[in-house]
Amino acid sequence: MANAVVPTSWNPGFIEELLPSSQQVSLLYHISYLCLAKFPKLERLLRMRAVETQLLFGSSEAVMLKCVGTSQNLVSSLFPMLIQAVEKNKPVLAIKYLEKARTWITEIIRDVEKMADRYDALNKDVATTTSDVITEKKETDKQLGQLSKDIATMMETVKKLEAELSKTTAQLTETEKKIDAKNSELQNLVRAAAAQSSSLAVLAALVPFIGPLLKALYESRSAAAVAQNIKVLESQLIQLNAEKTSLKQQQWNLQVQIIDWRMKLAKLQLDKDAIPEPTHLGEVQRYLSKIQTILVQLKGFWENVYSLLGNIKDKTFVGEDLIDQPDFKELFVKSIQTATQIWEAFGLSCGKAVNIFRVQSKDAYRFLEIDPSSLSPAVWQKEYDSVKGKLQELKVFDDGIILAIQS
Template sequence: MANSKELVQLSEWSPAFTEELLPVSKQVSLLFHISYLCLAKFPNLERLLRKRAVETQMLFGSSEALLLKCVGTSQNLVSSLFPMMILAVEKNKPTLAIKFLEKARTWIHDIIKDVEKMVTSYTEHNENVATTTSDIITEKSNTEQKSAQLSQEHQEMEKTIKELDKKLAELGENLEKTQMLINAKNQELQSHIKDVTSKSSGLGILAAIVPFIGAIIKSIYDAATAPGAAEKTKALQSQLDQLNSEKSRLEQQQWSIQVQKMDFHMKIAKLEIDMGSIPNPHHLKEVQCYLTKIQQILIQLKNLWGNVQSLLETMKQKTFVGQDLVEEPDFKEEFVNSIQCASKIWSDFGGSCTKGAQIFKIQSKDAYAFLEIDPSSLSDIVWQKEYDSVMAQLQEIKVFEGGPAAIKE
């Protein structure tokens, strides 16, 4: 087999991506809910917002189907491709392995195309939400009571929001600095892992079919690597975990302040509604941000599958084309062990995709039940109760914790 270093292309993608997907998808539905309440007395805008919310439901339903397809492809790798690769090595039948590698590349090609379409759908939907936000702002401007003076209470809340914006700006700067440190430490860890896997045939094979950096780290702990390799890996990972922990702390603090801002914006909106003015669609603008985050997760998913597709092609060329596998019995044993380990990792990835699909399923149905109620029919007491419930759910959200390499022994 060619130098395994040529096969190593690690990804920072984590199979535990659902930890990030869950809060983001909740943020979208809850912010839609608040926006819906804000437009209770403006039926034309309410209908327009309802349309966007329904589009989001449908998009989440399609996202569920996409992740279930990822589950199916992961299962095909585990139940079909990997056993055939083992058989090809044990029976010295490289043409059999090549056949199934090509079939797997076809599966993955289809997945990539589907993800690309979904990413495009999110782009188009986000543009529609942006247009709706703009329409609301225009309508607000056309109907604004020019002579109305801001109340003292209104002015005080605007002042508080500006103070919160300053805190958010400071947190943003700290997050940016922390992310730069994380990126640098990730590069250092990547370089170290590539060096370790290049010196171990078994780890090199595993890295060629499992592009998850966390899984390779765990394998380094379990394998008999060069002296000091596991210790250095642990040290680098510990440093990275600390940075990711600091990032999570800052992000949670950031989210807490954002929720405070939402509350003040909503109080201002209530004052504007009482004056007969259309409230500013601040919450709808936030919806766009979180839809973009979901889109970014899908882009990472597309890049992951693209990476796997390239790795399988490299595996085919370096391992099964023009080589007599019978002459390398030690390689066969390492290969089989690595494939068996890879099967477990890909099974876990499929499980994560299943959880992700379930999140989209719940969000596409239960989370939009508020659309069944006409907000203009709510009494002030019921309206306030509905709003308090949404705010309580927003406050309970925990942002994504930890980093992609945070896989322990």
């Protein structure tokens, strides 16, 4: 019977990270677009990058739709066929469908990889645009002469907040590294225990998520031997995650303050006909990188699923007679039924990601339909305040995930 291939840990709720990142990107583009209203050349460059991002989100929606479809195919096609193959002792049929499923997954891996590469290319383009803004700003500032004392004071305040943010971010990164290490230790312990249990080995081979395995292990008789070690690791993870949540809240509070001061600074610079600092574009790059990282992790996830299915094929249906054993049949069917529920939940998560990208590709960039230089001062200020308010409505909740407050 198949032993579990240990995959990269992956949370089906990954869309909770996609939502704020995609929202941040569009809002930061919007505020940058408004701030470049008086500078047509830079406005055109920014519009180009924003349109590219909008199109990329549309393509990302298509890739996530494929993830939804593949998850549904595993549930509606592969798993029932595996049950049928085991019940009717037809290993050749099982191998055929496992290979078919691996073909679906190969296509997803290729598509997700291409999408991650496109985010990387877009990020470089945004960096080039940022550089262009900085170059243009230097020329404009020379013509304007010495900036006001108010602007210099604001810039100093922003620098202090950024230094504090950098320190908090470093602490958060260190805490996340500790969490990753503990998660890896917990995962290895749980999967090793599952591999030794006849009732859990099949489930471990079918399900690339650690949570359901941990639950199943606690409910089985085999949990006693490792339960204490698992509880110690869980306790350490709870403490580390509490620290992470606190640091993320602190980080976000600082980010909100910096956004507020940068907006005040940008408005003051605009009033003096100076090009604002392109700091918001730097933030765009950061959130694009976050989405790219999620896609890279998604690619790794599907690569591990590909390996898991290959392991099932090679160790369960090739060269062994285990499918002739009644006890194994019952165990196998039960494990697939459990795996079906887990994969259905994953499909729903992918469906939510589809909706996130759909909204961002269709609705979030409507501001590009309006020429910001054509807005009256009052309308410009109203639009500016609206975007500022939306940015400040993003909060960090107790689970440490940045989410948008739903109106």
